[in-house]
Amino acid sequence: MSEFRIALRPALGSAVKPAPRGVAMTAMPEGHVVQVLGSPQGPDLSKMLLGKNAGASPHAVRSAGPGQWFIVGDTPLSHSEFTTIATGLKPHAAAVDQSHGRVRIRLEGAMVERTLAKGTAVDLDLRMFPVGNSTTTLLGHISVHLTRVDVAAFEIMVLRGFAESLWENLVRMNVEFA
Amino acid sequence: MASIISCPHCGARPREEFTIQGAVLPRPASDAGTKAWMDYVYLRDNPRGCHREYWHHTSGCRRWLVITRDTVSHEVETCHDAALAKETEARP
Ligand SMILES: [Zn+2]
Numbered sequence: 167m168s169e170f171r172i173a174l175r176p177a178l179g180s181a182v183k184p185a186p187r188g189v190a191m192t193a194m195p196e197g198h199v200v201q202v203l204g205s206p207q208g209p210d211l212s213k214m215l216l217g218k219n220a221g222a223s224p225h226a227v228r229s230a231g232p233g234q235w236f237i238v239g240d241t242p243l244s245h246s247e248f249t250t251i252a253t254g255l256k257p258h259a260a261a262v263d264q265s266h267g268r269v270r271i272r273l274e275g276a277m278v279e280r281t282l283a284k285g286t287a288v289d290l291d292l293r294m295f296p297v298g299n300s301t302t303t304l305l306g307h308i309s310v311h312l313t314r315v316d317v318a319a320f321e322i323m324v325l326r327g328f329a330e331s332l333w334e335n336l337v338r339m340n341v342e343f344a
Numbered sequence: 345m346a347s348i349i350s351c352p353h354c355g356a357r358p359r360e361e362f363t364i365q366g367a368v369l370p371r372p373a374s375d376a377g378t379k380a381w382m383d384y385v386y387l388r389d390n391p392r393g394c395h396r397e398y399w400h401h402t403s404g405c406r407r408w409l410v411i412t413r414d415t416v417s418h419e420v421e422t423c424h425d426a427a428l429a430k431e432t433e434a435r436p
Contacts, residue, residue, distance in 0.1 A: 232353055289355070309403045
């Protein structure tokens, strides 16, 4: 692993806008995103990951397809904290630090499902997609990882280079509720 | 309709999230010869009715799926994970 640390500047620093009435949009702190790559045939590591890494934050461990998870949080991980996670996963899975590569956006409000439904075909009904549920999907043409973090709140994780574009799309999708 | 595919991991998703990779055909041995490989790479039957296809859930779980699809009605009959179901056919 490289000792070289990449300098970060916020991906959405210039894009933060006052929240519309129906859906509030927040650029989440660029803390940490750890991608966990296990085997699709391997054991379900979510409980183990929760026990070790979730701490006080709910929904910190998110499913991302068979044998894959994301561990997210608002605070940056030190090199040694990341190494501890990576070492703890052996031999079941590998950890990839994606903190610099993925950006999170929080959408909250009564109209949040209506807004998201403009871009994704995922059934966002609370009964079908309860709090804590995660999935990877398209929002418009942009690939995102979607998590319901509360009854009327979603967190969207997106590759850093797409963050500003996605933000602009979401603003437009929100216009009728603003 | 093939415009909606029920991924065993992600549920019903629009066709735009997937990449189709063509019919499920047995992969020839590496030393099978030019004719067998020409057939495998270039020749397809274009059947009318049910046949099996590889689809990749590119914008979802990123798993390879084997789908039984009716080419007339676009009805998807079965859909399962290619590797987890221990498909004997190799990927194209
Ligand atoms: Zn899928």
